[in-house]
Amino acid sequence: MFKKLERNEPCWCKSGKKYKACHEPFDDKVLHYQREGHMIPDRDMIKTKEQIDGIRESGKVNIAILDYVAEHIREGISTEDIDRMVYEKTVELGGIPAPLHYDGYPKSVCTSIDDQVCHGIPAEDIILKSGDIINVDVSTIYKGYFSDSSRMFCIGEVGEEKAKVVRVAKECMEKGIEQVKPWNFLGDMGEAVHNHALQNGYSIVREIGGHGVGIEFHEDLFVSYVTKKGTETLLVPGMVFTIEPMVNMGTNEIYIDDDNGWTAYTRDKKPSAQWEVTIAVTEEGYEILAY
Numbered sequence: 001m002f003k004k005l006e007r008n009e010p011c012w013c014k015s016g017k018k019y020k021a022c023h024e025p026f027d028d029k030v031l032h033y034q035r036e037g038h039m040i041p042d043r044d045m046i047k048t049k050e051q052i053d054g055i056r057e058s059g060k061v062n063i064a065i066l067d068y069v070a071e072h073i074r075e076g077i078s079t080e081d082i083d084r085m086v087y088e089k090t091v092e093l094g095g096i097p098a099p100l101h102y103d104g105y106p107k108s109v110c111t112s113i114d115d116q117v118c119h120g121i122p123a124e125d126i127i128l129k130s131g132d133i134i135n136v137d138v139s140t141i142y143k144g145y146f147s148d149s150s151r152m153f154c155i156g157e158v159g160e161e162k163a164k165v166v167r168v169a170k171e172c173m174e175k176g177i178e179q180v181k182p183w184n185f186l187g188d189m190g191e192a193v194h195n196h197a198l199q200n201g202y203s204i205v206r207e208i209g210g211h212g213v214g215i216e217f218h219e220d221l222f223v224s225y226v227t228k229k230g231t232e233t234l235l236v237p238g239m240v241f242t243i244e245p246m247v248n249m250g251t252n253e254i255y256i257d258d259d260n261g262w263t264a265y266t267r268d269k270k271p272s273a274q275w276e277v278t279i280a281v282t283e284e285g286y287e288i289l290a291y
Contacts, residue, residue, distance in 0.1 A: 002030060002040055013048055029183075030236060038185070039233045045221055046238035047214055052280055052289075054145035055214040055240055059278055059290030061095045062140040062147040069138070075130050075156045079111040083122035086138055098139035098146055098217050105262060110137040110150075114162075117205055117246050117254050117264040117272040130156025133166055135274050139217060140290075146217050148242050149290040150276040161249065162271055168200045169247040169273035176225070176243045180279055180286040184235045190227030193245045197225075203252035205272070208264060210242035213278055235281050240289065244276035 004027055005012060011022035034040045047055070068089045069082060086109040090097045097108035105121075112120035112135040113128075120135075128134065137150035152166045172193045179189040197204050210223025221233065225245040248254075250270035257263040266272050278290035 002027065002034065002043060004031070012043060013046075015048075026236075030234065033183075033234050041233055041236060041239055042220065045212055045219070046236065047240050047280070048238070051145070051214060052238070052240065054143060055147060055278070055280070056287075056289050058095070058140055058142035058145040058147040059149070061090070061093045061142045062138055062149055062278075062290040064093060065089045065095075065138050065140065066136065066149065066151055069136050070151070070153070073128070073134075073136070073153050073155070075128055077128055078124050079113075079120070079122035079126040079128070079134075080124040082111050082136060083107045083109050086136075090140060094142065096141040098141050098148070099137075102217060111135070112137070112263070112272075112274070114271050115266045115269045117248070117266060118208060118274065119262040119264055121260055121262060128155045131158055131162070132156075133158060133162050133271060133273060137274075137276065141217075146213050146215070147278050147290040148213050148217070148276065149278055150244065150274060152273050152275060164200075165202065165247060165249045165271055166273045168197065168202060169245065170275045172196045172204075172225075172245045172247055173243055173275045173277065176245065177277065177279065177286065177288070180235060180243075180281060182235060182237050182281055182283060182285075185230055186221075186223065186233045186235060187227035187231035188229045189243065190223075190225045190232065191229045193225040193243075194227075197245070197247050203248045203250070205246035205248060205252055205254055205264075207254065208246060210244045210276075212239075212241045214240045237281050237283050239281045240278065242276055242278055244274055246272055246274045248272045
């Protein structure tokens with residue numbers, strides 16, 4: 001809840017300053033938007049400087065792991081090989097793979113190929129072949145802080161249609177990033193993402209979106225990409241969340257694999273692509289903490 005304190009009380013951000021000399025003007029501005037009927041973030045969605053510093057360090061590890069995957073991913077390896085890479089590199093760098101055993105998830109990374117929208121589970125018998133597009137989704141715990149980002153990789157000779165959906169998915173994410181600034185709305189970001197997908201003849205998955213992140217793997221704040229400008233939660237400095245639109249070549253309809261309970265597929269079996277960043281709202285705009 002966003003409740004004002006007495007002016008001489010210690011500020012809620014734990015800065016050690018009195019409220020009147022710290023966050024009182026900030027709170028007044030946020031509450032002004034609430035009085036106008038807008039959704040505002042809970043205080044637990046707003047990270048302190050120390051917390052953002054910790055998430056940033058976790059993000060550096062996450063980036064290094066994805067860079068390592070980028071150097072070694074190729075035709076002929078299995079997605080289980082990618083899982084081993086991620087686990088070993090994460091441990092080497094002092095981190096913990098956040099997905100491993102999360103709600104029963106069995107692996108250290110998600111590897112989603114072609115019509116797999118997300119949460120593809122690595123396996124020895126899934127071999128990368130020329131023409132595949134694959135999303136590698138890495139999430140890291142480092143010194144108690146969480147980061148989360150993913151990249152697409154084109155394996156061997158990828159056809160023009162698949163290459164385009166990979167490119168447009170990245171552009172959609174970038175269009176969304178451009179709208180992250182204090183006193184904008186989450187819907188501003190969502191509309192920018194959705195419009196760019198539609199302009200290219202694609203659709204955006206509705207049921208699965210981004211999330212708050214940093215102190216936990218998945219925190220409050222559902223990040224949709226089919227929203228409208230001026231709607232959804234007010235963006236304020238200190239918020240940290242993921243932008244990870246799932247862009248489908250065909251229908252936006254998906255289904256979950258009955259056998260493993262995790263992997264989402266496109267209903268029409270057409271390819272899907274996704275890029276993901278962890279991003280913080282700053283006083284001036286945004287900072288990408290993991291890419």
